[in-house]
Amino acid sequence: MRELTGRVAVVTGASRGIGRAIAVKLASLGAKVVVNYRSNQAAAEEVVQQIQGMGGEAIAVQADVSNYAEAQRLIQNALDHFGRLDILVNNAGTTRDALLVRMSEEDWDVVINTNLKGAFNCTKAAQRTMIKQRYGRIVNITSIAGLAGNPGQANYAAAKAGLVGFTKAVAKELGSRNITVNAVAPGYVPTDLTATLPPELVAKGIEMTPLGRPGTPEDIANAVAFLVSDEASYITGQVLSVDGGLAMQ
Ligand code: NAP
Numbered sequence: 001m002r003e004l005t006g007r008v009a010v011v012t013g014a015s016r017g018i019g020r021a022i023a024v025k026l027a028s029l030g031a032k033v034v035v036n037y038r039s040n041q042a043a044a045e046e047v048v049q050q051i052q053g054m055g056g057e058a059i060a061v062q063a064d065v066s067n068y069a070e071a072q073r074l075i076q077n078a079l080d081h082f083g084r085l086d087i088l089v090n091n092a093g094t095t096r097d098a099l100l101v102r103m104s105e106e107d108w109d110v111v112i113n114t115n116l117k118g119a120f121n122c123t124k125a126a127q128r129t130m131i132k133q134r135y136g137r138i139v140n141i142t143s144i145a146g147l148a149g150n151p152g153q154a155n156y157a158a159a160k161a162g163l164v165g166f167t168k169a170v171a172k173e174l175g176s177r178n179i180t181v182n183a184v185a186p187g188y189v190p191t192d193l194t195a196t197l198p199p200e201l202v203a204k205g206i207e208m209t210p211l212g213r214p215g216t217p218e219d220i221a222n223a224v225a226f227l228v229s230d231e232a233s234y235i236t237g238q239v240l241s242v243d244g245g246l247a248m249q
Contacts, residue, residue, distance in 0.1 A: 002030030003229055008082040010034040010075065012065050012122060013092030015044040017191030018141065021217030022089055022224050023047055027056035029225060031087065034078045035060045038092070057082075065092045066113035071121030079129060086133070087228045088126045090119035090163075091141040095193060097152045108155045115159035119166060123181075127174065136179035137228040140167050141220070142239065144187050144247040160185075164239055171237030180236040182227045187243025189215040210245030 004026060014023040015037035024047065027033045033051060035058055037044035044060035051058040059081055063074035078085050094114045096107035119140050130136030145153050146160025164183055171181040188194060188205045206214055223242045226232055241247055 002028075003225075004087075005030035007031045007086040007228075008034070008078060008084050009087035009089065009228070010036060010078050010085060010122070010126070011089045011091055012036045012074075012118065013038070014047060015040045015060075017193060018186065018189060018217045018220045019089070019091040020047050021221040022091060023058070024050060024054075025218070025221035025225050026087065026089075026228070027051040027058060028054060029229075030056075032057040032082050034058070034074070034081070036063055036065070036074055036092065038062070038064050065090075065118035065122055066110075068121045068124075071118070072125045075122065075125035075129075084133065085126055085129045086135060087137045087139075088122060088130075089139045089141070089224055089228075090122055092118050093141065093143075093193065095153065095156050097156070099152055100154050103155060111155035112159050112162075115156065116162040116166070119163055123166075123170060127170075127179070130179050131174070131177045134178050136174065136177070138170070138174075138179065138181040139224050139227050140181070140183040141224075142167075142183045142185045144185050144241065144243050147185055147239070147241070148247050167239065168237045175236055180227070180232065182232075182236060183239040184220060184223045184227070185239050185241045185243065185247070186220045187215050187241070187246040189217060189220060191217065205246065208246060209243070210248070213244065215242060215244060 011023045013019040014035040063070040142163045143160040167183040
């Protein structure tokens with residue numbers, strides 16, 4: 001029996017990048033996985049096929065997590081299909097970078113609503129089942145930008161810092177129900193999200209990283225796999241930086 005056999009996981013934003021790696025990793029450990037996406041159905045179906053090709057079980061579910069009703073539907077789909085819900089990874093994220101002088105209200109709203117409100121929406125929808133089960137593992141994907149700030153990312157840094165507070169508050173609320181709530185803070189990971197960063201900024205970031213390389217989606221997925229494992233059952237309310245030492249405090 002593998003580590004997560006019998007567990008059901010919802011991974012938001014799992015059609016690409018880090019979320020995809022998390023979905024595949026949890027499935028490789030035996031979890032049944034709901035692969036959530038917003039618009040990229042073909043990519044999400046490819047992740048499902050990859051998991052099925054490994055002998056695992058997965059379904060793709062379209063839902064915009066920034067919309068509360070859609071987040072509720074996502075969680076309900078997981079319950080209808082797999083009968084339970086053990087793991088929620090709030091990974092869906094987006095950026096609208098601009099210096100504050102040029103940041104529009106829409107830039108602010110989209111980023112806060114996706115990264116921060118999305119986690120609220122999904123966690124609120126999932127908690128009832130986890131409380132009833134007396135078991136749950138929630139992991140929120142924050143960022144070093146939420147810990148250290150980043151020029152041009154006031155919206156994103158605020159959303160990711162908000163996720164840290166959210167993680168700790170909910171960890172305190174749900175601890176007595178055997179539900180752990182933790183966060184993972186990636187450093188720089190090449191994905192579609194970071195593809196438009198200026199190359200000189202990327203080079204500088206890697207130079208400042210003690211481990212001297214960018215992260216991979218798998219580096220982040222490995223940390224999530226640990227936090228949802230039985231080995232991590234006494235860890236809650238923590239932020240685990242997976243950044244090659246970049247934002248070391
Ligand atoms: P990515 O490659 O751009 O993938 C984003 C994923 O989120 C896609 O699956 C996308 O779905 C989904 N998504 C976006 N908005 C959504 C919404 N409203 N509802 C549902 N799904 C939505 O990003 P990534 O780099 O893998 O980032 C994953 C997470 O890690 C994010 O929370 C990000 O902030 C965080 N992070 C990334 C880095 C990095 O260097 N890459 C560093 C720190 C933190 P579609 O395919 O359908 O569009």
